[in-house]
Amino acid sequence: MNGDEPRAYEASAAQAIARWRACLGSVHVDDASAAQARYGACTTGVARRIAAALRPGSRDEVPAVVAIARECGVPLYPISTGRNWGYGTALPAVDDCAVLDLSRLAAIRAVDAQLGLFELEPGVTQASLAEYLRAHDLPFMVPTTGAGPDASLLGNVLERGYGITPIADHFAALMRIEAVLPDGRLYAPALSGIGAGLADHAFKWGLGPYLDGLFTQSNFGVVTAVTLALARRPERIEAFYFAVPDADSLQPALLAVRSVLQELGAVAGSVNLMNRHRVLAMTAPYDAARTGADGLLTEDAVADLGRRYRVDPWMGMGALYGPREVVAAARRLVRRRLAGVARRVVFMTATRARLLQRLSTRVLGATHGTSTMLARIGASLDILEGRPNRVAHGLLYWRRAGEVNLTEMPDPIKEGCGLIWYAPLVPFKPEIVAAYVERCSAVLRAHGMEPLVTLSTLSERCLDSSVPILFDARKIDEVDRAHRCYDALVEAGRALGVAPYRLHVGAMGRFVGREEVFWDVVGRLKQALDPDDILSPGRYAPRIRDRRRDRPS
Numbered sequence: 001m002n003g004d005e006p007r008a009y010e011a012s013a014a015q016a017i018a019r020w021r022a023c024l025g026s027v028h029v030d031d032a033s034a035a036q037a038r039y040g041a042c043t044t045g046v047a048r049r050i051a052a053a054l055r056p057g058s059r060d061e062v063p064a065v066v067a068i069a070r071e072c073g074v075p076l077y078p079i080s081t082g083r084n085w086g087y088g089t090a091l092p093a094v095d096d097c098a099v100l101d102l103s104r105l106a107a108i109r110a111v112d113a114q115l116g117l118f119e120l121e122p123g124v125t126q127a128s129l130a131e132y133l134r135a136h137d138l139p140f141m142v143p144t145t146g147a148g149p150d151a152s153l154l155g156n157v158l159e160r161g162y163g164i165t166p167i168a169d170h171f172a173a174l175m176r177i178e179a180v181l182p183d184g185r186l187y188a189p190a191l192s193g194i195g196a197g198l199a200d201h202a203f204k205w206g207l208g209p210y211l212d213g214l215f216t217q218s219n220f221g222v223v224t225a226v227t228l229a230l231a232r233r234p235e236r237i238e239a240f241y242f243a244v245p246d247a248d249s250l251q252p253a254l255l256a257v258r259s260v261l262q263e264l265g266a267v268a269g270s271v272n273l274m275n276r277h278r279v280l281a282m283t284a285p286y287d288a289a290r291t292g293a294d295g296l297l298t299e300d301a302v303a304d305l306g307r308r309y310r311v312d313p314w315m316g317m318g319a320l321y322g323p324r325e326v327v328a329a330a331r332r333l334v335r336r337r338l339a340g341v342a343r344r345v346v347f348m349t350a351t352r353a354r355l356l357q358r359l360s361t362r363v364l365g366a367t368h369g370t371s372t373m374l375a376r377i378g379a380s381l382d383i384l385e386g387r388p389n390r391v392a393h394g395l396l397y398w399r400r401a402g403e404v405n406l407t408e409m410p411d412p413i414k415e416g417c418g419l420i421w422y423a424p425l426v427p428f429k430p431e432i433v434a435a436y437v438e439r440c441s442a443v444l445r446a447h448g449m450e451p452l453v454t455l456s457t458l459s460e461r462c463l464d465s466s467v468p469i470l471f472d473a474r475k476i477d478e479v480d481r482a483h484r485c486y487d488a489l490v491e492a493g494r495a496l497g498v499a500p501y502r503l504h505v506g507a508m509g510r511f512v513g514r515e516e517v518f519w520d521v522v523g524r525l526k527q528a529l530d531p532d533d534i535l536s537p538g539r540y541a542p543r544i545r546d547r548r549r550d551r552p553s
Helices: 005-024 032-039 059-072 126-135 153-158 197-202 247-267 276-283 299-309 324-338 350-364 369-384 391-397 430-446 476-495 508-512 517-529 544-550
Strands: 050-054 076-079 097-101 108-112 117-120 174-180 222-229 236-244 272-275 314-322 343-348 417-422 424-427 454-457 462-472
Touching: 005 050, 005 059, 005 097, 032 050, 032 097, 059 076, 059 174, 059 222, 076 222, 108 126, 108 197, 117 197, 153 222, 174 197, 236 247, 236 324, 236 369, 247 272, 247 314, 247 324, 247 430, 247 454, 272 276, 276 299, 276 314, 276 391, 314 324, 324 343, 343 350, 350 369, 369 391, 391 417, 391 462, 417 476, 424 430, 430 462, 430 476, 462 476, 517 544
Parallel strands: 050 097, 076 097
Antiparallel strands: 108 117, 117 222, 174 222, 236 314, 236 343, 272 314, 272 454, 417 462, 424 462, 454 462
8 A cells, every 4th residue: 555545445444344333233343453363363474464353143244244345445355263274264365354254154054954965154163063963863974174173164165175084075065155246146056046946956067157166265255155965974984094114115005095096986085194204293292302403303203203102104094984895895905905015904993993992091001102093093083984073283282392182172373383284286196296205305304394294185196285384473483484485395396296276375476476377367257256356355366456557558
C-alpha cells in the first residue's frame, strides 16, 4: 500500500467489522488486534497482518458475510478449524485479509446411510464424525489422517489430502460440493437443479462440465459443505508390518510393495515406508547428549536407538481390508512378495495388538523397547481402522525436553513448535525413489535438520513423501534456516522430477506466478469469478492486481 491507501483500507475494514458484527453478533467478530492474537501465529514461522476475524454460525450467514467483504473491499480467507499445522495453520496467503473461521459450521447429515453418503460442514472433525458414526451404529470408517481428531475433514479433502484407510485418496471420496461464490450466489452441481438430488450426491461427475474440482486447492468460492462416500467397515482389517534391513534393500522392497498394490487392488490400503529416523521421532525420546558438531544425532546414536526400540533402517506398514477369506488369501500373497526383501513380516489385528501390549507392559514394563513398539502398532491400527488419534502429534515435540500429553489437544503454536511440511510427489520407480531419499536426506542434514522421511503409496504409480522440517518457531535464525531448507528441498526435488502436491502459505507466491498456460487459465477463471480478488487472494492463484499490472496498455 502507498500514500493514503493504509488509512483508506483501515476505514473500509472498520466499516466491514461494524456490519459483520450487526450480522453475526459482536462476540463472533474480532477486530484486527484480537484477530492477530487469535489467528496470527503459525508453526511455519510465517507472519501476516490480519484485518479481522469472523465466525458465522450457519451456512445461511455466509452469503451476507461475503457481500459485506465485497462491498467494503476487505478480502476474506476461509478456514475450517485452523489446524493446518505445517502448511499455514490459520494464516492467509497474503496480508490484510479477514479470517473467515467456519469451525462453528459443524453439522453432519446422512444423505443416505445405506449408500454411505454423508454431508459434512467445515467444522466437522475426525473425532466428531467418529462419534456420529458410533452413536448411530453406522458401519463406516472415518477417513483418518495423522492430523488427528481435532482436524477438519473438509479442509483435508479440499487440499486433496490422503490417508491409509481403504479410500486413501480423499478427493476420490468427494462426491459433491456446495460453495458460496464471490458474488454471493450458491454453487451446487447441475443434477440438484433438475430435481435429481440423491443422484447428485451419489454420482461424482454430475452433468455437464465437472466443476466441483475447481474448488479444491483454489480460491474460487467459500465451500460450506461436501458430501463424502465413506468406506464401509469390512469384515476383517489386518495390518502388516515389515522391516527393511538396510538401505540397499529399499529398492527391492519398493518393487515388492508395488507388486502387492498391483495384484490386490482395493484389498490393500496405502502402504507407508518410514526411515529409522522418522519412526524413532514417534517412538524414542530425543537424545540431545548424543548429537554431533552439526547438532544432529550421530549415526551411532541412531543405530543404538534402533536396536533398543527394534527399528530397522526402513519400516513398512500396510493393511488388508475385506471378507475373512479374502484377507487370508491376501496375507499369503503379501508374505510371498515380501519374502527375501524384508524381515519380521508381522500381521496384526487390533485385538491381538492390545492383548500383546498388556502382556508386554506387565512383564517388561511400559518403557521397554518391545512395549513401546507394541504401543506404536496399536496406535497405528486405530488409524488404519478409521479411529482418529494423536499419535503423530508427538513429532512436533520430539526435540523438546519433557513429555507431551497426547490425550489432550496439543497447542504447538503456544509452545513455539516449528513445523513445515515438504510433501512431494515421487513417481513409483524404485531408482527415482532411492535417488530422492538420498538427496532429500543430504539437503536436510546440510541445513541442520534431522532427516525424517516417509513414503506413502498413493497408487501403484505414484508415492507421496512427507518430510517434517522441525525447528523452534520462537527463534528468527531457526525460522530462516527452516525456510532455506524448504527452498533447497524444492530445488533438489525439481532436478529429479519431484515436486510438492500442496504448498504452505509462505511458498505459494513462488509457484503461482510462473508464466505458464496453466496459471494463466487459473488467473482468467479468478478474474471471471472474483474480479475484486475478495476470496483468499494469492491462494493457489495469481493476484488479480498483479495480472492488471502486467497487462500491456
